[in-house]
Structure formats: C-alpha cells, structure tokens
Amino acid sequence: MGTVVRELQRDLESKANDLNKLQKDIAKNHQVRKKYTIQLGENELVLKELDLLDKDANVYKLIGPVLVKQDLAEANANVRKRIDYISAELKRLDATLQDLEDKQNSKKDAVLKLQQRIQSLQAGKAKA
Amino acid sequence: MEEKAVKGTVTSLSSLFPAEAAHMASKRVEFTIGEKREELNRLNDFVADNTNLINLVQKLPDHLHHDIMVPFGKAAFFPGRLIHTNEFLVLLGDGYYADQTCKQTVDILKRRGKMLQSQVDSLNAVMQDLKAEASFFDTTAFEAAEGLVEIREDYAEENSTERAHESGALEHSSPEADDNKGAVEDEDEEYARMMSRLDELEKEELAAESDSEVDDDEQTNATESDEQIDEVDQNEADADEISDEDFPDHNLIDLQERQPRKPPQQTKDENTITEYSKNKYHHHGDFSDKSTEFTARPLPKDEMPHGRNLTHNVKSNPTENPFLQTGVKDRVESVPSSGNAVSVQTSKPKFDGSKAFTGSIVERTHNLPTNSWGQSTSSQSSGSQPSKPLSRFKMQRK
Numbered sequence: 462m463g464t465v466v467r468e469l470q471r472d473l474e475s476k477a478n479d480l481n482k483l484q485k486d487i488a489k490n491h492q493v494r495k496k497y498t499i500q501l502g503e504n505e506l507v508l509k510e511l512d513l514l515d516k517d518a519n520v521y522k523l524i525g526p527v528l529v530k531q532d533l534a535e536a537n538a539n540v541r542k543r544i545d546y547i548s549a550e551l552k553r554l555d556a557t558l559q560d561l562e563d564k565q566n567s568k569k570d571a572v573l574k575l576q577q578r579i580q581s582l583q584a585g586k587a588k589a
Numbered sequence: 590m591e592e593k594a595v596k597g598t599v600t601s602l603s604s605l606f607p608a609e610a611a612h613m614a615s616k617r618v619e620f621t622i623g624e625k626r627e628e629l630n631r632l633n634d635f636v637a638d639n640t641n642l643i644n645l646v647q648k649l650p651d652h653l654h655h656d657i658m659v660p661f662g663k664a665a666f667f668p669g670r671l672i673h674t675n676e677f678l679v680l681l682g683d684g685y686y687a688d689q690t691c692k693q694t695v696d697i698l699k700r701r702g703k704m705l706q707s708q709v710d711s712l713n714a715v716m717q718d719l720k721a722e723a724s725f726f727d728t729t730a731f732e733a734a735e736g737l738v739e740i741r742e743d744y745a746e747e748n749s750t751e752r753a754h755e756s757g758a759l760e761h762s763s764p765e766a767d768d769n770k771g772a773v774e775d776e777d778e779e780y781a782r783m784m785s786r787l788d789e790l791e792k793e794e795l796a797a798e799s800d801s802e803v804d805d806d807e808q809t810n811a812t813e814s815d816e817q818i819d820e821v822d823q824n825e826a827d828a829d830e831i832s833d834e835d836f837p838d839h840n841l842i843d844l845q846e847r848q849p850r851k852p853p854q855q856t857k858d859e860n861t862i863t864e865y866s867k868n869k870y871h872h873h874g875d876f877s878d879k880s881t882e883f884t885a886r887p888l889p890k891d892e893m894p895h896g897r898n899l900t901h902n903v904k905s906n907p908t909e910n911p912f913l914q915t916g917v918k919d920r921v922e923s924v925p926s927s928g929n930a931v932s933v934q935t936s937k938p939k940f941d942g943s944k945a946f947t948g949s950i951v952e953r954t955h956n957l958p959t960n961s962w963g964q965s966t967s968s969q970s971s972g973s974q975p976s977k978p979l980s981r982f983k984m985q986r987k
Binding site for chain 1: 678681682683684685686687688689693696697700701704
C-alpha cells in the first residue's frame with residue numbers, strides 16, 4: 462500500500478513538472494507572438510507610408526550603422542515579403558500555441574486524477 | 590409548499606464564490622487595470638510628443654536656418670546651425686527612412702497621430718470593460734461576505750400543469766380553465782389596446798398634417814403681402830432715384846453719400862475736405878456703372894426716404910460745382926438730413942452682410958441705413974442735429 466502511494470506521488474510530481482514546463486512554453490510563445498504582432502503592425506504602417514510616398518522619393522534602409530539607399534519599389538517588395546513572413550510565423554505560432562494548450566489541458570486532467578487517487582488512497586489508509 | 594421545496598434550490602453565494610476568491614479575482618482585475626492605465630499613460634505621452642513634433646516640424650521651414658546647440662557625445666553641446674529646414678529624413682518604421690518635405694512629414698505624423706488615437710480609444714474601451722468586471726467582482730465578494738443566498742427555481746409552466754394532471758384532474762381543472770380563459774381575455778385586451786393606440790396615433794398624425802398645412806398657407810400669404818408692399822415701396826423709391834439720375838450732375842449723389850455725418854456748421858479740417866474731393870474724383874469713373882445699377886438694384890424699404898432726401902438736396906443746390914473744394918464744403922454744411930434720420934429710425938434696417946465691399950454705390954446702399962440708424966440715435970442723444978448717413982468706407986477712414 463505504502464509503495465503504491467509513493468509511486469503515485471512520484472508520478473504526480475513529474476507530471477506537475479511537465480505541466481509547469483508547458484506553462485512556461487506557453488508564456489514564451491505568448492511573448493514571441495506579441496513581438497511579432499507589434500512588428501506586423503509596424504510593417505503594415507511602413508507599407509502604407511511607402512504606398513503614399515512620391516514615386517521619386519528617396520528611401521533608405523538602416524542596416525547596422527549605415528543608411529543604404531534603396532529603390533522605392535524594392536523597399537516596397539521587401540516590406541511586403543516581411544509582412545508575409547511575419548504572418549506565416551504568426552500562424553505557425555498559433556498552431557503551436559493550440560498544441561501546447563491541448564497538452565496542458567490533458568496534463569492538468571491527469572494531475573487532477575492523480576491527486577484524487579492519492580487522496581482516496583490516503584483516506585482509505587486512514588480508515589484502515 | 591412541498592412542491593416548492595422540490596422545485597427550488599438554495600445555495601449560499603459564499604459557497605459558490607468564496608469571498609476570498611472573489612477578492613483575489615477583483616484584485617487581479619485591479620492589477621490589470623493598473624497595467625492598462627500605465628500603457629494608456631505611455632500612449633498619451635506618445636500623442637503629446639507627436640503633436641509637439643508636428644508643431645515643431647511646421648515651424649522649422651519658417652526660417653532658412655536656425656541657430657541651435659548640437660549635442661556632441663553624451664554630455665557636450667556645441668553651437669551649430671540648422672540648414673535645409675524643409676528637408677526631413679523620416680523614419681517610417683522597421684529601419685526604413687525617407688526624404689520628405691515639411692508638409693509630407695506633417696502628413697505622416699498626423700497619420701501616426703490618428704493611429705495612436707485609435708489605440709488610445711481601444712485601450713479606454715478595454716479599461717471600461719475591466720472596471721465593470723472589477724466592480725462585479727467587488728459586489729460579489731461583498732455579497733458573499735454578507736451571506737447572501739441564491740435561490741434557483743426552474744420556471745416550467747407546462748411541467749407544473751402536467752404534474753397537476755397527474756396528481757388530480759378534478760382539483761386542478763377549474764383553476765386551469767380559469768387560467769386559459771384569462772389568457773384569452775388578456776390577448777383580446779392587448780389587441781384592443783394596440784388597435785386603440787394605433788387609431789390614436791393615426792388621428793394625431795392627421796391633425797398634425799392639417800395643422801402644418803394651414804400654417805404653411807398662412808405664412809406664404811403673409812410673406813406674399815409683405816413682398817407686395819415692399820414692391821410698391823421700391824417702385825416709389827425707384828421713381829425718386831430716376832429723377833436723381835435725370836439730373837445732370839451725378840457726382841452730387843455720390844458726394845452726398847460720402848459725406849460724414851456731422852452736425853452742420855461744424856468746421857472741417859482741411860484733411861477731410863481734401864479727402865472728399867479725392868473720393869469724388871475717384872468715384873467719378875464709376876458713374877456709368879452706377880446709373881444703371883441705381884435703377885436695377887432692389888431697394889430695401891428703408892432706402893426710400895434716403896432717396897427722397899437726396900433728391901431734395903440735389904435740387905436745392907443745383908448750381909454747385911462739385912469739383913471745387915469750396916463747393917464741397919458748402920455742400921457739407923448745407924445738407925440737412927433730419928428727415929432722413931427720423932425716417933430711418935422708424936424703419937428697421939436690413940443689413941446685408943453678404944455683399945462685399947466693391948467701392949461702388951451699390952454696396953453702400955445696403956449698409957448705409959444701418960450705419961445711419963445706429964449713429965443717428967447717438968447723435969440725437971447728444972442733442973445735436975441728426976446728420977447724414979455715412980458709408981462704411983468712410984467710417985473706416987476716421
């Protein structure tokens with residue numbers, strides 16, 4: 462009887478650890494997602510402004526410490542590409558987030574069940 | 590009574606939402622609100638910065654160069670000069686820069702300001718929601734602490750009637766029938782009420798329509814008769830004006846209207862006299878225009894006495910030579926316009942502000958009565974004789 466309870470407790474501990482890890486992952490995912498969302502907003506703003514610029518306007522891109530002159534069309538294409546990339550990334554993050562949340566829920570259920578079993582076992586032991 | 594006990598469930602609120610939990614929830618929401626408030630403050634700072642920047646950018650091209658202190662390193666400044674004040678290198682975001690003029694920059698900044706404003710608005714909405722949530726949690730916590738109970742009772746009319754059938758048909762048949770009858774009556778009553786209300790509304794509508802029609806008719810009649818009177822007046826006035834024009838010297842008319850309203854016998858300084866003569870000569874070229882406009886323009890009612898007055902004046906001084914300064918002076922002194930002032934006072938002036946100043950007689954005719962009306966009262970109050978109308982043009986010169 463005692464060994465069973467001990468084993469169950471060990472199991473519970475490991476499961477709780479897993480759950481913690483999952484929760485941390487989800488938090489990290491959220492943060493990354495937030496960053497990407499902000500970047501997406503910024504890039505969309507840039508795209509809007511680039512569309513509004515004159516055809517012969519000088520456009521520069523800051524690369525490291527230098528401003529590199531760029532063609533307006535080129536800059537436009539670059540920003541578009543970047544927006545596509547960020548959108549794809551966001552989608553990917555959404556998928557992983559969903560996955561992680563599912564895992565988290567299943568782990569939570571498992572932990573809850575284990576706790577109940579331990580409790581019932583302990584109660585039985587007390588009676589006995 | 591037994592049935593009721595079966596139907597309803599009583600749960601104390603504190604068992605559903607423990608007071609501590611509710612408190613914790615409300616605290617968490619408060620914390621979130623605090624976070625959002627910080628964010629809002631930051632955004633508001635951005636908005637303020639943005640508007641300041643817009644002002645600065647708009648001001649910069651006012652000068653060709655600005656003397657400024659240029660930051661050098663972290664702690665040092667040295668005097669410098671800002672040139673090319675209409676060229677900005679604007680950061681569009683994500684490392685992209687663009688050469689822009691002041692105007693374009695301001696446009697970009699304004700768009701950015703709009704974005705910020707929308708963000709502020711959405712944040713405000715979120716905060717409102719959170720506040721509502723917090724107040725809900727607070728009240729829940731309070732109620733739970735007070736020991737409020739929640740009584741839940743399923744509302745199922747059909748179930749109860751079914752049960753009644755099962756338990757005893759005789760006992761419950763009569764109240765049931767009553768119920769049904771009552772329901773039917775209720776329906777009928779409601780229908781009748783609705784219909785009567787509709788009828789009422791219809792009647793009101795009809796009444797309102799007929800009323801408004803009558804009003805319209807009356808109004809149009811009134812205005813028409815007014816207009817007719819006006820027309821008659823104008824015809825009279827026009828007749829007077831035409832007689833003016835028949836007079837060979839149109840200058841006189843112009844001159845008289847330009848004369849300042851000063852009591853007669855008052856000495857004039859040389860300056861004004863020369864001004865008059867200047868005015869006179871200046872307007873000499875407008876005569877051909879004026880004579881046509883004189884007849885063509887619609888005269889307001891209060892214009893009439895003025896026209897008569899002019900006729901009188903002109904005729905009383907037929908030999909005057911308006912091109913001579915002495916003549917001008919004589920005219921100034923010899924023009925009595927008591928009739929003008931009085932009559933103008935009695936009639937309400939029509940002020941037409943939409944007419945722009947053209948320097949021709951047409952413009953003045955509309956403004957003139959107003960001026961003379963306002964001034965004649967003042968001159969009368971001071972005890973001096975009412976004098977002639979003054980054009981706005983003249984008043985500005987004084």
